[in-house]
Amino acid sequence: MNTQLIADAVRNTRDEAEATIWDRLFAFWFRRLVYTQIWEDPEADLAALRLPVGSTIVTISSGGCNALSYLTAQPAQVYAVDLNEAHLSLLKLKLAGLRAFSNYAEFWQFFGEAASRANSELYRERLWLMLDADARAYWDKRNVIGRPRHAYFTDGFYRHGMLGRFIGLAHLLAKFARIDLEALLKGRTDSPERVEALDRLHRLFHSPLLRLITGTPALLFSLGIPPQQRALLGGGAPLNEVLYERLLRLINGHPNESNYFAWQALHRAYPGPGDRCLPPYLQARHFERMRNGAGLIIPVHANLRLFLESLPAREVDAVILLDSQDWMAPEEIRALWNAIDRTGSDNVRVIFRTAGTESPLEAPELAPLQQIWRREEERSAVGFELDRSGIYGGFHCYERR
Structure with a gap:
């Protein structure tokens, strides 16, 4: 029943003649x-x-x-x-x-x-x-x-789920690119460590590797992005650039000491109990x-x-x-x-x-x-x-x- 409801929802994005193997794979993945x-x-x-x-x-x-x-x-x-x-x-x-x-x-x-x-x-x-x-x-x-x-x-519950594992993969890529995620999360806006981390982040997102990853529909399924939404997200622009701009808004748009979304993206956990x-x-x-x-x-x-x-x-x-x-x-x-x-x-x-x-x-x-x-x-x-x-x-x- 679960798979059928999701499959029906994905098919609503296009008629049967236009349905692709990506639609069917996403319906299976999203259950x-x-x-x-x-x-x-x-x-x-x-x-x-x-x-x-x-x-x-x-x-x-x-x-x-x-x-x-x-x-x-x-x-x-x-x-x-x-x-x-x-x-x-x-x-x-x-x-x-x-x-x-x-x-x-x-x-x-x-x-x-x-x-x-x-x-x-x-x-x-x-x-x-x-x-x-x-x-x-x-x-x-x-x-x-x-x-x-x-x-x-x-x-660590927030390390699980499809998105949690995808974020874990992103952290491995960041480590490979020597991006200091702690500096992005906790560093002062103008600190040398954070400025360097942002520069390395820019280079990673504009690398051939990220263009390859964001160009493959199945690799974005863990973000909960079906094929139809992927096209809307890009809006004609390269997807790596769109995702880079959204990530910057996530980590720079609001103070990270009160932004639990930034903590989940960069730390895969909340900072602690309280209000x-x-x-x-x-x-x-x-x-x-x-x-x-x-x-x-x-x-x-x-x-x-x-x-x-x-x-x-x-x-x-x-x-x-x-x-x-x-x-x-x-x-x-x-x-x-x-x-x-x-x-x-x-x-x-x-x-x-x-x-x-x-x-x-x-x-x-x-x-x-x-x-x-x-x-x-x-x-x-x-x-x-x-x-x-x-x-x-x-x-x-x-x-x-």
């Missing part, structure tokens, strides 16, 4: 755990949405970080919808942790540090009973040497709100459009699409927004990112949608400016005309 951390900034989302207390939110789940972090806005409920059962299993594990762990220190040890041998015992004794059958089966599954997936949390440089759901000050609100998060394994069509009319106040429309053909985007129009409340707001700069709703073939929806320029600009991950080309906030 795995890709993101151990979601790469959209939830604080930017909430700043753009400005939701009233008691809102109903529908979001694509991914790793579940943002669905949980939205609890800081005091919603009535949050539907976390995803095609990928691995990502939903991660969200369910976090919800189990909020129910099972009595204090922030335990929650931090398991999900923040995520590198203690004691976590294996915590999983078996405290979390296992809190999981449904699907999530148990996922985390109990063993690899070829007999190691269960829940052991990811004993040796700073962490996703909101992992901050100590929000722990009680997370615990008390865990029952408001509803994981859903489904196609987002079909799920929206199953809800009562005028039910939803906010829809967060992440970058999913980059995968979609115009007819699927049209059907999705028709479902949002039916399901959304009078004041519904929709936010999403794009690999390129342009919103798909501005395309000529989607002109009918432009009669119903308008891009809120101020909120879109706020979201883009505040988004610390820096990896997307566009942030878009829409509301009804």
Whole structure:
């Protein structure tokens, strides 16, 4: 079921005659755990949405970080919808942790540090009973040497997943190129060590090796980039140059002492417990709100459009699409927004990112949608400016005309 839903989503980007072996390979690849951390900034989302207390939110789940972090806005409920059962299993594990762990220190040890041998015992004794059958089966599954997936949390969870391993490969390349990642993360802007590291980074990204890597679609699957989105990301420019510019925005756009995305990119871990440089759901000050609100998060394994069509009319106040429309053909985007129009409340707001700069709703073939929806320029600009991950080309906030 998991593979079929993802395969159907990838096929939505093109008709059967245009489908390629890359599409089929990506559908197979993406059924795995890709993101151990979601790469959209939830604080930017909430700043753009400005939701009233008691809102109903529908979001694509991914790793579940943002669905949980939205609890800081005091919603009535949050539907976390995803095609990928691995990502939903991660969200369910976090919800189990909020129910099972009595204090922030335990929650931090398991999900923040995520590198203690004691976590294996915590999983078996405290979390296992809190999981449904699907999530148990996922985390109990063993690899070829007999190691269960829940052991990811004993040796550095954020080094796992497809993206975590890809970042590990990038670190090896950086070591080969003698790039000081610590200087990029912690050095003063004008320090000689950081200036040299940035110079070496520039040379690496403009080398023949990086042009080869970024020119091969399969090598970008671990970034969660399907073939259709890869074309949008490039936008006609060499992909190595686009990725270089996005990486610079990630590590230079915001102070790294408060940018946990930069820490994950350059260190593959968070700096430590507390209230700073962490996703909101992992901050100590929000722990009680997370615990008390865990029952408001509803994981859903489904196609987002079909799920929206199953809800009562005028039910939803906010829809967060992440970058999913980059995968979609115009007819699927049209059907999705028709479902949002039916399901959304009078004041519904929709936010999403794009690999390129342009919103798909501005395309000529989607002109009918432009009669119903308008891009809120101020909120879109706020979201883009505040988004610390820096990896997307566009942030878009829409509301009804």
